[in-house]
Amino acid sequence: MKAIIIHGGVRVYGKLKENPERVDELRKAVKMGYETLIEGGSALDAVEASVRYMEDSPLFNAGYGSSLNILGEVELDASIMDGRSLRAGAVGGVKGVRHAITLARAIMEETPHILLVGEGARKFASIIGMEVNEDLVYEARKQLYEAYMKGVGKKGFPSYLPSPELIRNYLADTVGAVAVDDKGRLAAATSTGGIMMKLPGRVGDSAIIGAGTYANEAGACSGTGVGEAAMKVLGAKQVVDLISEGTHPQKAVEEVLRRLWEKTKTPFGFIAIDREGNIGYAHSGVGLWYAFSKGGVIEAHVERRRVKVEE
Ligand code: ASP
Secondary structure: OOEEEEEEEEEOOOOOOOOHHHHHHHHHHHHHHHHHHHOOOOHHHHHHHHHHHHHHOOOOOOOOOOOOOOOOOOOEEEEEEEOOOOOEEEEEEEOOOOOHHHHHHHHHHHOOOOEEEHHHHHHHHHHOOOOOOOOOOOHHHHHHHHHHHHHOOOOOOOOOOOOHHHHHHHOOOOEEEEEEOOOOOEEEEEEEOOOOOOOOOOOOHHHOEOOOEEEOOOEEEEEEEOHHHHHHHOHHHHHHHHHHOOOOHHHHHHHHHHHHHHHHOOOEEEEEEEOOOOEEEEEOOOEEEEEEEEOOEEEEEEEOOOOOOOO
8 A cells, every 4th residue: 555654853852833834844745755656656756756845845954944064054964765676875965966865866776886975976966967056055044053153162062063952952854754655665765954063074864774764675764863873773774674573663663762762862753664554653852743645644743742761
């Protein structure tokens, strides 16, 4: 049964504000992916379509609207994986490319490699005809950056490091999608500007196959939260491994969130899907933005209920 579930990031700490506009954008993004499936597109086409929609929206931390690094620049991470073939493509710290997910897919389909970073990734994008000089800085992100920079040096943390407080409050809005098509093929995709005020060159879980994105013939998963935590435990791979053993995607995401907390004491969020179109979504923070489409039903919400973890 074809189905798709997407996320618009997790808020890990602080307050979660109502944001009907974002929920609406999520609904449109998931519709885009589902319509791709209805028109005969593959699971890969569907996850790419939904993620591209969110990369275009300034309301998410991906493509246009991304978080800024400590130099005020946008550096993007993204990855995509085809479950049946285990083929994958990823990009780390690339500048000027709005649709990092499409670049990741091109790396998967047109090169023998999985991950290209920085200038090399940008050069490859240019060779295949993608626009590589886009201004992806959104005004609201710039204001946040400027407000932060005023405080640098005054709050007791070095100017070249993002403070833990800042990471807590401003980490959010990364996007991801997982889908299954009528042929039972699964795919996963994740795209982000990463953590606000990150060091230049920092690459997070969204670019790392197994950490923020994974798919095989049984399941697919995309994650969101402080990337370094998911990289320590390869969170997305763990979720898909549980699904491969017969665990329902909902139980799988909850179990891995508990393990991730136990090992890293860090809240996180995951979405997942299996071959039958069963979906899972959960987080151990304050809220997870998500939407799914399945059997003609479209739902978009913020999930506030959090998985219980041992504090
Ligand atoms: N996981 C992303 C990163 O660490 C951030 C996020 O999910 O909001 O780059």
